[in-house]
Amino acid sequence: MDILITGILLGGTYALIAMGLNLQYGVARIMNLANGEILVAGGYFAFIAYTATQLSPILTIFLVAPLAFALNWLIYRLMLQPLVNRAKNRGQLETDSILATFGLSFIGLGLMLSFFGGDYFSYSFMAVPVELLGNTYGANRVLSFVMAVLICGALYLWLNRSRAGLSIRAIATAPASARLVGIDVKHLSALAFALGGAVTAVGGALISTYLTLDASTGVVFTLKALIIVIMGGVGDVRGTIVAALLLGILETLVASLLDPGLTLAAAYVMFLGILLFRPQGLFGKKPT
Amino acid sequence: MSLTATDIRNLCLATLVFAVCALLPLGDQGYWLGLGVTIAMFTALATSWALFSGPTHYISLATAAFFGVGTYVTGLGIDTLPFWSLVGLAGVIGAVLAALVGLATLRLSGVYFVIFTLGLAELVRQVITWVQNNSGQKGLYVLTDLDEAGIYWWLLGLSAAVFLAGWLIGRSRLGFALRIIGDDETVAAHSGINTARAKVLLFMVPGAVAAMTGAILAPRYVYIEPSLAFAPILSFQVVIMALLGGASRLWGPVLGVIPFTFLLEAVSSNFPNQTTLVIGVAFLVIVYLLPGGFVGLMGRINRHLNTREGT
Numbered sequence: 001m002d003i004l005i006t007g008i009l010l011g012g013t014y015a016l017i018a019m020g021l022n023l024q025y026g027v028a029r030i031m032n033l034a035n036g037e038i039l040v041a042g043g044y045f046a047f048i049a050y051t052a053t054q055l056s057p058i059l060t061i062f063l064v065a066p067l068a069f070a071l072n073w074l075i076y077r078l079m080l081q082p083l084v085n086r087a088k089n090r091g092q093l094e095t096d097s098i099l100a101t102f103g104l105s106f107i108g109l110g111l112m113l114s115f116f117g118g119d120y121f122s123y124s125f126m127a128v129p130v131e132l133l134g135n136t137y138g139a140n141r142v143l144s145f146v147m148a149v150l151i152c153g154a155l156y157l158w159l160n161r162s163r164a165g166l167s168i169r170a171i172a173t174a175p176a177s178a179r180l181v182g183i184d185v186k187h188l189s190a191l192a193f194a195l196g197g198a199v200t201a202v203g204g205a206l207i208s209t210y211l212t213l214d215a216s217t218g219v220v221f222t223l224k225a226l227i228i229v230i231m232g233g234v235g236d237v238r239g240t241i242v243a244a245l246l247l248g249i250l251e252t253l254v255a256s257l258l259d260p261g262l263t264l265a266a267a268y269v270m271f272l273g274i275l276l277f278r279p280q281g282l283f284g285k286k287p288t
Numbered sequence: 289m290s291l292t293a294t295d296i297r298n299l300c301l302a303t304l305v306f307a308v309c310a311l312l313p314l315g316d317q318g319y320w321l322g323l324g325v326t327i328a329m330f331t332a333l334a335t336s337w338a339l340f341s342g343p344t345h346y347i348s349l350a351t352a353a354f355f356g357v358g359t360y361v362t363g364l365g366i367d368t369l370p371f372w373s374l375v376g377l378a379g380v381i382g383a384v385l386a387a388l389v390g391l392a393t394l395r396l397s398g399v400y401f402v403i404f405t406l407g408l409a410e411l412v413r414q415v416i417t418w419v420q421n422n423s424g425q426k427g428l429y430v431l432t433d434l435d436e437a438g439i440y441w442w443l444l445g446l447s448a449a450v451f452l453a454g455w456l457i458g459r460s461r462l463g464f465a466l467r468i469i470g471d472d473e474t475v476a477a478h479s480g481i482n483t484a485r486a487k488v489l490l491f492m493v494p495g496a497v498a499a500m501t502g503a504i505l506a507p508r509y510v511y512i513e514p515s516l517a518f519a520p521i522l523s524f525q526v527v528i529m530a531l532l533g534g535a536s537r538l539w540g541p542v543l544g545v546i547p548f549t550f551l552l553e554a555v556s557s558n559f560p561n562q563t564t565l566v567i568g569v570a571f572l573v574i575v576y577l578l579p580g581g582f583v584g585l586m587g588r589i590n591r592h593l594n595t596r597e598g599t
Contacts, residue, residue, distance in 0.1 A: 031399055033406075083575070091398065095345055096575055098402055099531070102524070103571025110565030219520075223407045230400065259418050268411050271404070272392060279396050 003252050009137065011248025012145040013207050015152055015241045017221060018228035020200030026172045026235035027192035030080050031094060033101040035225055036218030037108035038068060038197050042204030043213045044116060050123050057209050058147065064205050065198045072197025075104065076190045084189075105218065112215040122212040144206040151202065156237050168192055172235040200225075220264065227271045233281025243282060246270070306448050313437035321436050325508070327549050328443035329501055333522075334530040334541035335450045336497035339457065340490050342535035343470035346398045348491070349523040350389060351498045352409035354382045356518035358502025360416070363428035363512040371432060371507075375442070378503035379496040386495025390488035405523075413518035420514070427513035434507045442504045450497055454538045457493075462486060521567070525552070528570045534583025543582045 017039060024032045042064050049055040049063070079100060087093035159165035170178045171185055171192075179185050204221075207213070228247055232239030247267060254266040274281075291299075312324045333351055341348055358378040365374045389408065393401040420427075434442075457463045465486045468476040477483050506512060525548075533544025548570070555566050578585060 031402075079572075091345060094399060095347060096579075098347055098399075099527075099571055100575045103568045103575065106524070106564050106568030106571065108568075110562060110568055113564060114561060219406075220410070223403070223410075226403045226406075230403070259421070261414055261421070262418055264407060265411055265414050265418075268407065275392055275396065275400060275404070279400070 007249030007252035009141045009145045011245035012148040015244035016148040016203040018225045018240050018244050020196040021225040022229045023192045023196030028189040030097045034105035036222035037105050038200050039204035039221050040218045042201030043208030046205035046208050047121050061202045061205050064201050068201030069194045069198040073194035076193040120212045120214040140209040231274045239283045325440050330545045332447040333526045334545050336494040337526050338530045338535035338541045339454050340494050343466040347402050348405050350405035350408045351526045352520050352522040353412050354495050354498035355502035358499035359506040359517040362503045362506035363430050375500050375503045378499040382499025383492040383496040386492045390491040394487045395484045409518045409520045413514045416514045430506045432507040531574045534581030537583045540583040
């Protein structure tokens with residue numbers, strides 16, 4: 001029971017990060033491998049804001065989100081849009097964007113290493129116990145989970161109820177046809193990419209309240225987010241949430257019963273299962 | 289298998305180049321030999337990487353995983369088996385591992401393959417660390433009488449074998465099938481090519497070569513531990529070198545290996561903390577300025593000169 005709840009609390013934040021990546025990959029068609037560095041940057045921002053000015057991470061995210069949004073929008077417009085324009089087919093865009101975002105990821109890592117060094121960073125925010133169903137958990141974990149649920153819920157409503165959300169889902173389903181019904185694909189792709197980056201950075205700020213991060217952990221989060229997105233199905237919000245919770249529970253299970261050093265191996269076992277048995281995602285339909 | 293006059297000339301030329309390279313340890317035993325080892329190592333790794341990724345356009349990041357497995361084969365077996373058999377054994381294990389990874393991922397689109405290989409080195413590292421923690425063992429000592437020159441000759445031999453293999457594959461039915469897959473996979477499938485099988489077979493080549501490279505280099509490390517053997521940065525360096533040179537020609541990757549080795553050497557001795565930044569910039573240079581690498585650049589210059597002469 002203890003493991004289950006800790007796993008769900010962790011999975012909530014994973015869901016948020018994976019939602020960010022899913023927006024970028026599902027709509028803007030960019031497999032963003034620099035996603036983890038955006039996350040760590042969000043974490044650093046919260047860390048500095050808290051240690052320097054005692055600003056609560058819950059308030060920091062309102063600063064992190066617009067900053068990350070602007071940064072990702074610029075990245076998309078300046079660096080990725082030219083790749084989309086020159087790509088002759090989907091495969092070439094995929095290869096190009098993977099290489100370009102690898103470059104961005106290493107540059108981000110290099111910059112963070114030279115500014116902050118390679119040390120782990122953590123701070124103590126709301127490290128008070130909360131009782132849930134007979135067991136105690138850190139208040140920071142619970143609060144992060146609640147925030148993640150709120151943001152995921154807001155995104156879900158926005159995607160499913162608003163006109164912009166409808167257009168974004170149309171692009172995710174059929175990018176070529178979306179243009180024919182008068183949707184500004186270029187503009188909305190940039191918007192989705194920027195929004196995805198903002199969501200990921202907020203996830204980073206939230207996760208930094210209870211996990212110890214360092215500059216090079218970004219790639220691990222990128223990998224986990226990718227596994228969640230593939231498992232949940234590209235462009236599928238519901239699948240992403242379920243997959244994130246499953247991964248959170250599985251990791252907590254392995255960490256507490258076997259060894260905390262084997263969490264990535266656990267994620268891989270899950271990934272392999274998906275690849276072998278359901279490559280179209282948990283709720284995806286078989287391609288005809 | 290009939291050889292034309294050009295083929296024979298190229299073969300003779302390649303043999304001559306390798307023979308000249310083999311003389312390096314006679315000239316210098318210090319700095320330049322060390323650099324020679326690095327270049328020979330990356331030549332074998334990048335050329336074999338391009339054999340697979342050139343025609344298929346799949347970006348493999350599994351090099352570090354296979355390399356690490358190779359070093360562990362030597363580390364575990366050096367007390368009981370002769371060195372040459374360990375190199376062969378590492379090659380077989382690397383090929384089998386590559387086949388398993390390929391079978392799981394290469395039937396699907398390229399993205400799954402990239403993601404899977406991205407974390408592969410880290411995965412194997414975690415598992416080995418866990419096994420070592422449980423068995424109470426920390427690292428392995430590799431003590432041999434193999435010196436730097438010996439390692440250099442081994443690696444040079446391996447590179448020559450990679451070139452020969454690449455040349456033979458290019459002339460075979462498999463090579464022909466792969467060129468069609470690279471141009472258009474749907475067409476390839478419709479003309480009766482088993483695309484998944486061809487890709488898995490070819491992926492075994494870089495797997496085996498990377499494992500053998502690791503096995504050969506293990507004596508140089510003397511002490512082997514997981515974080516050293518499975519350093520993920522190796523995979524990225526190989527990708528950059530191969531793409532910088534150009535993965536579309538057999539001799540392309542070498543053109544990237546040599547300048548990038550010198551660049552990294554210069555950067556790491558002057559600005560030791562900026563190597564990640566250099567790797568990031570190199571990726572962007574490849575994507576935005578040099579698509580197709582130096583090979584592609586030479587092709588464009590040639591075409592430019594030809595059209596100029598035509599008018």
